[in-house]
Amino acid sequence: MFSLFKKFKDGLTKTVTAIAAKTHGLFGGRKIDAASLNELEEALYTADFGVETTTEILEEIKTAYKKDPALQGRQAAAIGATVLQRVLAGAEGKLEGGGPTPSSAMRGEGTPPPKNPQVICMIGVNGSGKTTTTAKLVHKFKADGQSVLVAACDTFRAAAVEQLKSWATRLELDIVASHTGADAAAVAYDAWQAAKARGKDWLIVDTAGRLHTKGNLMEELAKIRRVLQKNDATAPQHRWLVVDGSLGANSIEQAKVFHQSFGLTGLVVTKLDGTSRGGAVVGIYRQLKIPIYFIGLGEQPEDLQPFSVESYSKAVFGLDQ
Ligand SMILES: Nc1nc2c(ncn2[C@@H]2O[C@H](COP(=O)(O)OP(=O)(O)O)[C@@H](O)[C@H]2O)c(=O)[nH]1
Ligand SMILES: [Mg+2]
Structure with missing residues:
Protein backbone atom coordinates (compact mmCIF):
# COMPACT_ATOMS: atom_id res chain seq x y z
CA MET A 1 0.00 0.00 0.00
CA PHE A 2 2.77 2.37 0.91
CA SER A 3 4.60 1.88 -2.36
CA LEU A 4 1.39 2.42 -4.32
CA PHE A 5 0.89 5.72 -2.52
CA LYS A 6 4.47 6.72 -3.22
CA LYS A 7 3.94 6.05 -6.94
CA PHE A 8 1.00 8.42 -6.92
CA LYS A 9 2.94 11.02 -4.99
CA ASP A 10 5.98 10.84 -7.25
CA GLY A 11 3.87 10.73 -10.41
CA LEU A 12 1.86 13.79 -9.40
CA THR A 13 4.89 15.84 -8.31
CA LYS A 14 4.40 18.54 -10.94
CA THR A 15 0.84 19.18 -9.83
CA VAL A 16 1.74 19.15 -6.15
CA THR A 17 4.73 21.46 -6.68
CA ALA A 18 2.63 23.93 -8.68
CA ILE A 19 -0.01 24.10 -5.95
CA ALA A 20 2.68 24.55 -3.30
CA ALA A 21 4.28 27.37 -5.29
CA LYS A 22 1.01 29.21 -5.85
CA THR A 23 -0.01 28.94 -2.19
CA HIS A 24 3.47 29.68 -0.84
CA GLY A 25 3.66 26.29 0.81
CA LEU A 26 0.25 26.51 2.47
CA PHE A 27 0.07 22.79 3.18
CA GLY A 28 3.59 22.75 4.57
CA GLY A 29 2.85 24.81 7.68
CA ARG A 30 1.13 28.13 6.97
CA LYS A 31 -2.08 29.11 8.66
CA ILE A 32 -5.30 29.70 6.76
CA ASP A 33 -6.23 33.36 6.23
CA ALA A 34 -8.07 35.38 3.59
CA ALA A 35 -4.99 35.65 1.38
CA SER A 36 -4.13 31.96 1.50
CA LEU A 37 -7.74 31.03 0.68
CA ASN A 38 -7.53 33.16 -2.47
CA GLU A 39 -4.21 31.63 -3.41
CA LEU A 40 -5.58 28.15 -2.91
CA GLU A 41 -8.63 28.86 -5.06
CA GLU A 42 -6.39 30.14 -7.84
CA ALA A 43 -4.05 27.16 -7.51
CA LEU A 44 -6.88 24.63 -7.75
CA TYR A 45 -8.33 26.29 -10.85
CA THR A 46 -4.92 26.32 -12.47
CA ALA A 47 -4.43 22.65 -11.67
CA ASP A 48 -7.66 21.93 -13.62
CA PHE A 49 -9.84 20.76 -10.76
CA GLY A 50 -12.70 22.66 -12.37
CA VAL A 51 -15.11 25.24 -11.01
CA GLU A 52 -17.51 22.91 -9.18
CA THR A 53 -14.85 20.94 -7.34
CA THR A 54 -12.75 24.00 -6.50
CA THR A 55 -15.85 25.73 -5.11
CA GLU A 56 -16.80 22.74 -3.00
CA ILE A 57 -13.30 22.42 -1.57
CA LEU A 58 -13.12 26.14 -0.77
CA GLU A 59 -16.58 26.16 0.82
CA GLU A 60 -15.68 23.34 3.19
CA ILE A 61 -12.36 24.88 4.14
CA LYS A 62 -14.03 28.25 4.75
CA THR A 63 -16.65 26.64 6.98
CA ALA A 64 -13.94 24.94 9.03
CA TYR A 65 -11.96 28.21 9.17
CA LYS A 66 -14.99 30.08 10.53
CA LYS A 67 -15.33 27.52 13.29
CA ASP A 68 -11.61 27.53 14.01
CA PRO A 69 -9.68 30.70 13.04
CA ALA A 70 -6.43 28.90 13.92
CA LEU A 71 -7.01 26.35 11.09
CA GLN A 72 -3.70 25.20 9.65
CA GLY A 73 -2.84 24.56 6.02
CA ARG A 74 -2.35 20.85 6.71
CA GLN A 75 -5.86 20.60 8.15
CA ALA A 76 -7.18 22.40 5.08
CA ALA A 77 -5.34 19.88 2.91
CA ALA A 78 -7.05 17.03 4.75
CA ILE A 79 -10.44 18.67 4.15
CA GLY A 80 -9.60 19.06 0.45
CA ALA A 81 -8.63 15.39 0.17
CA THR A 82 -11.89 14.37 1.86
CA VAL A 83 -13.93 16.43 -0.60
CA LEU A 84 -12.06 14.84 -3.52
CA GLN A 85 -12.72 11.37 -2.16
CA ARG A 86 -16.41 12.19 -1.99
CA VAL A 87 -16.49 13.64 -5.51
CA LEU A 88 -14.59 10.63 -6.87
CA ALA A 89 -16.71 8.02 -5.09
CA GLY A 90 -17.29 5.23 -7.61
CA ALA A 91 -14.43 6.33 -9.85
CA GLU A 92 -12.24 3.27 -9.30
CA GLY A 93 -12.53 0.74 -12.08
CA LYS A 94 -11.91 -2.79 -10.87
CA LEU A 95 -10.65 -5.29 -13.37
CA GLU A 96 -12.11 -8.75 -13.02
CA GLY A 97 -12.20 -11.71 -15.34
CA GLY A 98 -9.25 -13.15 -17.16
CA GLY A 99 -7.35 -15.20 -14.67
CA PRO A 100 -5.22 -18.19 -15.52
CA THR A 101 -6.99 -20.90 -17.49
CA PRO A 102 -6.21 -24.36 -16.16
CA SER A 103 -3.35 -25.92 -18.07
CA SER A 104 -4.14 -28.95 -20.23
CA ALA A 105 -2.44 -31.20 -17.70
CA MET A 106 -4.81 -29.98 -15.01
CA ARG A 107 -7.87 -30.34 -17.23
CA GLY A 108 -9.50 -33.68 -16.56
CA GLU A 109 -12.35 -35.20 -18.49
CA GLY A 110 -15.64 -33.45 -18.08
CA THR A 111 -14.05 -30.12 -17.19
CA PRO A 112 -15.20 -27.25 -19.36
CA PRO A 113 -13.06 -26.17 -22.31
CA PRO A 114 -10.82 -23.11 -21.81
CA LYS A 115 -12.85 -19.96 -21.57
CA ASN A 116 -12.83 -17.22 -24.13
CA PRO A 117 -10.26 -14.46 -23.81
N1 LIG B 1 5.20 10.86 -19.49
C1 LIG B 1 4.32 10.00 -19.98
N2 LIG B 1 4.31 9.76 -21.29
C2 LIG B 1 3.39 8.88 -21.76
C3 LIG B 1 2.45 8.23 -20.91
N3 LIG B 1 1.67 7.43 -21.69
C4 LIG B 1 2.11 7.58 -22.95
N4 LIG B 1 3.14 8.46 -23.03
C5 LIG B 1 3.89 8.91 -24.21
O1 LIG B 1 2.98 9.50 -25.13
C6 LIG B 1 3.40 9.29 -26.46
C7 LIG B 1 2.27 8.72 -27.30
O2 LIG B 1 1.94 7.44 -26.81
P1 LIG B 1 1.37 6.29 -27.72
O3 LIG B 1 1.17 5.12 -26.83
O4 LIG B 1 2.19 6.08 -28.94
O5 LIG B 1 -0.05 6.90 -28.16
P2 LIG B 1 -1.15 6.33 -29.15
O6 LIG B 1 -1.05 7.10 -30.41
O7 LIG B 1 -2.47 6.58 -28.46
O8 LIG B 1 -0.90 4.87 -29.31
C8 LIG B 1 4.60 8.37 -26.39
O9 LIG B 1 5.76 9.13 -26.52
C9 LIG B 1 4.51 7.78 -24.98
O10 LIG B 1 5.77 7.43 -24.46
C10 LIG B 1 2.49 8.53 -19.49
O11 LIG B 1 1.72 8.05 -18.66
N5 LIG B 1 3.45 9.43 -19.10
MG1 LIG C 1 -0.66 3.72 -30.99
Whole structure:
Protein backbone atom coordinates (compact mmCIF):
# COMPACT_ATOMS: atom_id res chain seq x y z
CA MET A 1 0.00 0.00 0.00
CA PHE A 2 2.77 2.37 0.91
CA SER A 3 4.60 1.88 -2.36
CA LEU A 4 1.39 2.42 -4.32
CA PHE A 5 0.89 5.72 -2.52
CA LYS A 6 4.47 6.72 -3.22
CA LYS A 7 3.94 6.05 -6.94
CA PHE A 8 1.00 8.42 -6.92
CA LYS A 9 2.94 11.02 -4.99
CA ASP A 10 5.98 10.84 -7.25
CA GLY A 11 3.87 10.73 -10.41
CA LEU A 12 1.86 13.79 -9.40
CA THR A 13 4.89 15.84 -8.31
CA LYS A 14 4.40 18.54 -10.94
CA THR A 15 0.84 19.18 -9.83
CA VAL A 16 1.74 19.15 -6.15
CA THR A 17 4.73 21.46 -6.68
CA ALA A 18 2.63 23.93 -8.68
CA ILE A 19 -0.01 24.10 -5.95
CA ALA A 20 2.68 24.55 -3.30
CA ALA A 21 4.28 27.37 -5.29
CA LYS A 22 1.01 29.21 -5.85
CA THR A 23 -0.01 28.94 -2.19
CA HIS A 24 3.47 29.68 -0.84
CA GLY A 25 3.66 26.29 0.81
CA LEU A 26 0.25 26.51 2.47
CA PHE A 27 0.07 22.79 3.18
CA GLY A 28 3.59 22.75 4.57
CA GLY A 29 2.85 24.81 7.68
CA ARG A 30 1.13 28.13 6.97
CA LYS A 31 -2.08 29.11 8.66
CA ILE A 32 -5.30 29.70 6.76
CA ASP A 33 -6.23 33.36 6.23
CA ALA A 34 -8.07 35.38 3.59
CA ALA A 35 -4.99 35.65 1.38
CA SER A 36 -4.13 31.96 1.50
CA LEU A 37 -7.74 31.03 0.68
CA ASN A 38 -7.53 33.16 -2.47
CA GLU A 39 -4.21 31.63 -3.41
CA LEU A 40 -5.58 28.15 -2.91
CA GLU A 41 -8.63 28.86 -5.06
CA GLU A 42 -6.39 30.14 -7.84
CA ALA A 43 -4.05 27.16 -7.51
CA LEU A 44 -6.88 24.63 -7.75
CA TYR A 45 -8.33 26.29 -10.85
CA THR A 46 -4.92 26.32 -12.47
CA ALA A 47 -4.43 22.65 -11.67
CA ASP A 48 -7.66 21.93 -13.62
CA PHE A 49 -9.84 20.76 -10.76
CA GLY A 50 -12.70 22.66 -12.37
CA VAL A 51 -15.11 25.24 -11.01
CA GLU A 52 -17.51 22.91 -9.18
CA THR A 53 -14.85 20.94 -7.34
CA THR A 54 -12.75 24.00 -6.50
CA THR A 55 -15.85 25.73 -5.11
CA GLU A 56 -16.80 22.74 -3.00
CA ILE A 57 -13.30 22.42 -1.57
CA LEU A 58 -13.12 26.14 -0.77
CA GLU A 59 -16.58 26.16 0.82
CA GLU A 60 -15.68 23.34 3.19
CA ILE A 61 -12.36 24.88 4.14
CA LYS A 62 -14.03 28.25 4.75
CA THR A 63 -16.65 26.64 6.98
CA ALA A 64 -13.94 24.94 9.03
CA TYR A 65 -11.96 28.21 9.17
CA LYS A 66 -14.99 30.08 10.53
CA LYS A 67 -15.33 27.52 13.29
CA ASP A 68 -11.61 27.53 14.01
CA PRO A 69 -9.68 30.70 13.04
CA ALA A 70 -6.43 28.90 13.92
CA LEU A 71 -7.01 26.35 11.09
CA GLN A 72 -3.70 25.20 9.65
CA GLY A 73 -2.84 24.56 6.02
CA ARG A 74 -2.35 20.85 6.71
CA GLN A 75 -5.86 20.60 8.15
CA ALA A 76 -7.18 22.40 5.08
CA ALA A 77 -5.34 19.88 2.91
CA ALA A 78 -7.05 17.03 4.75
CA ILE A 79 -10.44 18.67 4.15
CA GLY A 80 -9.60 19.06 0.45
CA ALA A 81 -8.63 15.39 0.17
CA THR A 82 -11.89 14.37 1.86
CA VAL A 83 -13.93 16.43 -0.60
CA LEU A 84 -12.06 14.84 -3.52
CA GLN A 85 -12.72 11.37 -2.16
CA ARG A 86 -16.41 12.19 -1.99
CA VAL A 87 -16.49 13.64 -5.51
CA LEU A 88 -14.59 10.63 -6.87
CA ALA A 89 -16.71 8.02 -5.09
CA GLY A 90 -17.29 5.23 -7.61
CA ALA A 91 -14.43 6.33 -9.85
CA GLU A 92 -12.24 3.27 -9.30
CA GLY A 93 -12.53 0.74 -12.08
CA LYS A 94 -11.91 -2.79 -10.87
CA LEU A 95 -10.65 -5.29 -13.37
CA GLU A 96 -12.11 -8.75 -13.02
CA GLY A 97 -12.20 -11.71 -15.34
CA GLY A 98 -9.25 -13.15 -17.16
CA GLY A 99 -7.35 -15.20 -14.67
CA PRO A 100 -5.22 -18.19 -15.52
CA THR A 101 -6.99 -20.90 -17.49
CA PRO A 102 -6.21 -24.36 -16.16
CA SER A 103 -3.35 -25.92 -18.07
CA SER A 104 -4.14 -28.95 -20.23
CA ALA A 105 -2.44 -31.20 -17.70
CA MET A 106 -4.81 -29.98 -15.01
CA ARG A 107 -7.87 -30.34 -17.23
CA GLY A 108 -9.50 -33.68 -16.56
CA GLU A 109 -12.35 -35.20 -18.49
CA GLY A 110 -15.64 -33.45 -18.08
CA THR A 111 -14.05 -30.12 -17.19
CA PRO A 112 -15.20 -27.25 -19.36
CA PRO A 113 -13.06 -26.17 -22.31
CA PRO A 114 -10.82 -23.11 -21.81
CA LYS A 115 -12.85 -19.96 -21.57
CA ASN A 116 -12.83 -17.22 -24.13
CA PRO A 117 -10.26 -14.46 -23.81
CA GLN A 118 -11.50 -11.31 -22.15
CA VAL A 119 -11.13 -8.48 -24.63
CA ILE A 120 -10.01 -4.94 -23.88
CA CYS A 121 -10.36 -2.43 -26.70
CA MET A 122 -8.08 0.58 -26.37
CA ILE A 123 -9.53 3.59 -28.09
CA GLY A 124 -8.71 7.28 -28.25
CA VAL A 125 -7.13 9.95 -30.40
CA ASN A 126 -3.58 9.74 -31.73
CA GLY A 127 -0.90 10.27 -29.15
CA SER A 128 -3.17 9.74 -26.15
CA GLY A 129 -1.11 6.74 -25.04
CA LYS A 130 -3.02 3.68 -26.29
CA THR A 131 -0.01 1.69 -27.45
CA THR A 132 2.13 2.56 -24.44
CA THR A 133 -0.75 1.68 -22.11
CA THR A 134 -1.24 -1.61 -23.96
CA ALA A 135 2.41 -2.52 -23.37
CA LYS A 136 2.19 -1.50 -19.72
CA LEU A 137 -0.93 -3.61 -19.26
CA VAL A 138 0.79 -6.61 -20.78
CA HIS A 139 3.58 -6.12 -18.26
CA LYS A 140 1.05 -5.99 -15.43
CA PHE A 141 -0.94 -9.03 -16.55
CA LYS A 142 2.22 -11.06 -16.98
CA ALA A 143 3.41 -10.09 -13.53
CA ASP A 144 0.05 -11.41 -12.26
CA GLY A 145 0.60 -14.71 -14.07
CA GLN A 146 -1.96 -14.03 -16.79
CA SER A 147 -1.40 -14.50 -20.49
CA VAL A 148 -2.07 -11.85 -23.10
CA LEU A 149 -2.19 -11.43 -26.85
CA VAL A 150 -2.18 -8.01 -28.50
CA ALA A 151 -3.95 -7.18 -31.76
CA ALA A 152 -2.08 -4.46 -33.64
CA CYS A 153 -5.14 -2.78 -35.13
CA ASP A 154 -3.55 0.60 -35.77
CA THR A 155 -2.83 -0.35 -39.36
CA PHE A 156 -2.67 3.29 -40.44
CA ARG A 157 0.92 4.03 -39.44
CA ALA A 158 3.77 1.64 -40.11
CA ALA A 159 5.39 3.11 -37.00
CA ALA A 160 2.48 1.94 -34.87
CA VAL A 161 3.13 -1.74 -35.54
CA GLU A 162 6.89 -1.16 -35.19
CA GLN A 163 6.29 0.46 -31.81
CA LEU A 164 4.37 -2.62 -30.64
CA LYS A 165 7.01 -4.92 -32.06
CA SER A 166 9.73 -3.15 -30.11
CA TRP A 167 7.67 -3.56 -26.94
CA ALA A 168 7.15 -7.17 -27.98
CA THR A 169 10.90 -7.74 -27.86
CA ARG A 170 11.23 -5.96 -24.54
CA LEU A 171 8.31 -7.66 -22.83
CA GLU A 172 8.12 -10.95 -24.73
CA LEU A 173 4.72 -9.91 -25.85
CA ASP A 174 2.64 -11.95 -28.30
CA ILE A 175 1.15 -9.87 -31.07
CA VAL A 176 -0.96 -10.44 -34.14
CA ALA A 177 -0.20 -7.82 -36.76
CA SER A 178 -0.68 -7.28 -40.47
CA HIS A 179 0.68 -4.92 -43.09
CA THR A 180 0.15 -1.15 -43.13
CA GLY A 181 -3.26 -0.35 -44.56
CA ALA A 182 -4.70 -3.77 -43.72
CA ASP A 183 -8.29 -4.05 -42.55
CA ALA A 184 -8.16 -3.46 -38.80
CA ALA A 185 -11.31 -5.49 -38.18
CA ALA A 186 -9.77 -8.49 -39.96
CA VAL A 187 -6.69 -8.22 -37.71
CA ALA A 188 -8.97 -8.11 -34.65
CA TYR A 189 -10.86 -11.18 -35.86
CA ASP A 190 -7.68 -13.19 -36.48
CA ALA A 191 -6.22 -12.06 -33.18
CA TRP A 192 -9.29 -13.25 -31.27
CA GLN A 193 -9.05 -16.66 -32.96
CA ALA A 194 -5.34 -16.83 -32.12
CA ALA A 195 -5.94 -15.79 -28.51
CA LYS A 196 -8.58 -18.51 -28.14
CA ALA A 197 -6.41 -21.15 -29.82
CA ARG A 198 -3.45 -20.27 -27.62
CA GLY A 199 -5.59 -20.22 -24.46
CA LYS A 200 -4.84 -16.59 -23.64
CA ASP A 201 -6.58 -14.95 -20.72
CA TRP A 202 -6.68 -11.53 -22.34
CA LEU A 203 -6.78 -9.99 -25.79
CA ILE A 204 -5.88 -6.31 -25.97
CA VAL A 205 -6.93 -4.57 -29.17
CA ASP A 206 -4.77 -1.51 -29.85
CA THR A 207 -6.69 0.67 -32.31
CA ALA A 208 -5.88 3.69 -34.47
CA GLY A 209 -6.68 7.27 -33.56
CA ARG A 210 -6.84 8.26 -37.20
CA LEU A 211 -7.52 6.40 -40.44
CA HIS A 212 -5.83 5.84 -43.77
CA THR A 213 -9.06 6.20 -45.71
CA LYS A 214 -11.63 8.95 -45.48
CA GLY A 215 -13.71 6.41 -43.63
CA ASN A 216 -15.03 7.32 -40.26
CA LEU A 217 -13.00 6.25 -37.25
CA MET A 218 -16.17 5.52 -35.31
CA GLU A 219 -17.37 3.22 -38.10
CA GLU A 220 -14.10 1.34 -38.06
CA LEU A 221 -14.31 0.92 -34.29
CA ALA A 222 -17.89 -0.30 -34.64
CA LYS A 223 -16.72 -2.81 -37.25
CA ILE A 224 -13.97 -4.08 -34.95
CA ARG A 225 -16.61 -4.56 -32.30
CA ARG A 226 -18.93 -6.44 -34.68
CA VAL A 227 -16.26 -8.91 -35.80
CA LEU A 228 -15.23 -9.56 -32.21
CA GLN A 229 -18.88 -10.27 -31.43
CA LYS A 230 -18.96 -12.90 -34.16
CA ASN A 231 -16.47 -14.80 -32.02
CA ASP A 232 -18.01 -14.01 -28.66
CA ALA A 233 -21.25 -12.09 -28.29
CA THR A 234 -20.00 -10.50 -25.07
CA ALA A 235 -16.76 -9.14 -26.61
CA PRO A 236 -15.18 -6.67 -26.29
CA GLN A 237 -15.99 -6.79 -22.60
CA HIS A 238 -13.94 -3.66 -21.92
CA ARG A 239 -14.04 -0.57 -24.10
CA TRP A 240 -11.57 1.85 -22.64
CA LEU A 241 -10.91 5.37 -23.72
CA VAL A 242 -7.32 6.41 -23.27
CA VAL A 243 -7.24 10.09 -22.39
CA ASP A 244 -4.23 12.39 -22.30
CA GLY A 245 -4.56 13.87 -18.82
CA SER A 246 -2.57 16.95 -19.74
CA LEU A 247 -5.25 18.10 -22.18
CA GLY A 248 -7.80 18.94 -19.49
CA ALA A 249 -11.24 20.01 -20.66
CA ASN A 250 -10.58 19.20 -24.34
CA SER A 251 -10.41 15.53 -23.56
CA ILE A 252 -13.87 15.63 -22.00
CA GLU A 253 -15.47 16.69 -25.29
CA GLN A 254 -13.58 13.98 -27.19
CA ALA A 255 -14.62 11.42 -24.63
CA LYS A 256 -18.30 12.28 -25.05
CA VAL A 257 -18.08 11.59 -28.79
CA PHE A 258 -16.39 8.23 -28.27
CA HIS A 259 -18.86 7.34 -25.54
CA GLN A 260 -21.87 8.03 -27.75
CA SER A 261 -20.61 5.80 -30.55
CA PHE A 262 -18.90 3.08 -28.61
CA GLY A 263 -20.42 2.87 -25.14
CA LEU A 264 -17.26 3.20 -23.06
CA THR A 265 -16.86 1.00 -20.02
CA GLY A 266 -13.72 2.58 -18.62
CA LEU A 267 -11.05 5.23 -18.84
CA VAL A 268 -7.29 5.31 -18.64
CA VAL A 269 -5.87 8.76 -17.91
CA THR A 270 -2.27 9.05 -19.09
CA LYS A 271 0.65 11.48 -18.75
CA LEU A 272 -0.27 12.77 -15.31
CA ASP A 273 3.45 12.83 -14.51
CA GLY A 274 4.08 15.36 -17.26
CA THR A 275 1.55 17.97 -16.25
CA SER A 276 0.86 20.42 -13.43
CA ARG A 277 -2.83 20.03 -14.28
CA GLY A 278 -3.35 16.72 -12.57
CA GLY A 279 -6.70 17.91 -11.25
CA ALA A 280 -8.12 17.14 -14.69
CA VAL A 281 -8.85 13.60 -13.48
CA VAL A 282 -11.61 15.00 -11.30
CA GLY A 283 -13.27 16.98 -14.09
CA ILE A 284 -13.06 14.04 -16.46
CA TYR A 285 -14.75 11.72 -13.99
CA ARG A 286 -17.30 14.28 -12.90
CA GLN A 287 -18.43 14.94 -16.44
CA LEU A 288 -18.40 11.38 -17.73
CA LYS A 289 -19.03 9.20 -14.68
CA ILE A 290 -17.09 6.40 -16.35
CA PRO A 291 -14.78 4.50 -13.99
CA ILE A 292 -11.05 5.12 -14.27
CA TYR A 293 -9.20 1.80 -14.36
CA PHE A 294 -5.63 3.00 -14.60
CA ILE A 295 -3.59 6.17 -14.63
CA GLY A 296 -0.30 6.70 -16.44
CA LEU A 297 2.42 8.19 -14.27
CA GLY A 298 5.40 7.79 -16.60
CA GLU A 299 6.71 6.02 -19.67
CA GLN A 300 8.05 2.84 -18.08
CA PRO A 301 6.06 -0.41 -17.95
CA GLU A 302 5.60 -0.13 -14.19
CA ASP A 303 4.29 3.43 -14.42
CA LEU A 304 0.71 2.32 -15.03
CA GLN A 305 -1.15 2.24 -11.74
CA PRO A 306 -4.65 1.08 -10.86
CA PHE A 307 -6.57 4.23 -10.03
CA SER A 308 -6.90 4.70 -6.30
CA VAL A 309 -9.22 7.48 -5.20
CA GLU A 310 -7.66 7.66 -1.76
CA SER A 311 -4.05 7.75 -2.96
CA TYR A 312 -4.84 10.28 -5.67
CA SER A 313 -6.84 12.57 -3.36
CA LYS A 314 -4.21 12.55 -0.62
CA ALA A 315 -1.26 12.83 -2.99
CA VAL A 316 -2.51 15.94 -4.79
CA PHE A 317 -2.97 17.65 -1.43
CA GLY A 318 0.55 16.78 -0.42
CA LEU A 319 -0.54 14.54 2.45
CA ASP A 320 1.52 11.61 3.68
CA GLN A 321 -0.66 8.61 3.08
N1 LIG B 1 5.20 10.86 -19.49
C1 LIG B 1 4.32 10.00 -19.98
N2 LIG B 1 4.31 9.76 -21.29
C2 LIG B 1 3.39 8.88 -21.76
C3 LIG B 1 2.45 8.23 -20.91
N3 LIG B 1 1.67 7.43 -21.69
C4 LIG B 1 2.11 7.58 -22.95
N4 LIG B 1 3.14 8.46 -23.03
C5 LIG B 1 3.89 8.91 -24.21
O1 LIG B 1 2.98 9.50 -25.13
C6 LIG B 1 3.40 9.29 -26.46
C7 LIG B 1 2.27 8.72 -27.30
O2 LIG B 1 1.94 7.44 -26.81
P1 LIG B 1 1.37 6.29 -27.72
O3 LIG B 1 1.17 5.12 -26.83
O4 LIG B 1 2.19 6.08 -28.94
O5 LIG B 1 -0.05 6.90 -28.16
P2 LIG B 1 -1.15 6.33 -29.15
O6 LIG B 1 -1.05 7.10 -30.41
O7 LIG B 1 -2.47 6.58 -28.46
O8 LIG B 1 -0.90 4.87 -29.31
C8 LIG B 1 4.60 8.37 -26.39
O9 LIG B 1 5.76 9.13 -26.52
C9 LIG B 1 4.51 7.78 -24.98
O10 LIG B 1 5.77 7.43 -24.46
C10 LIG B 1 2.49 8.53 -19.49
O11 LIG B 1 1.72 8.05 -18.66
N5 LIG B 1 3.45 9.43 -19.10
MG1 LIG C 1 -0.66 3.72 -30.99
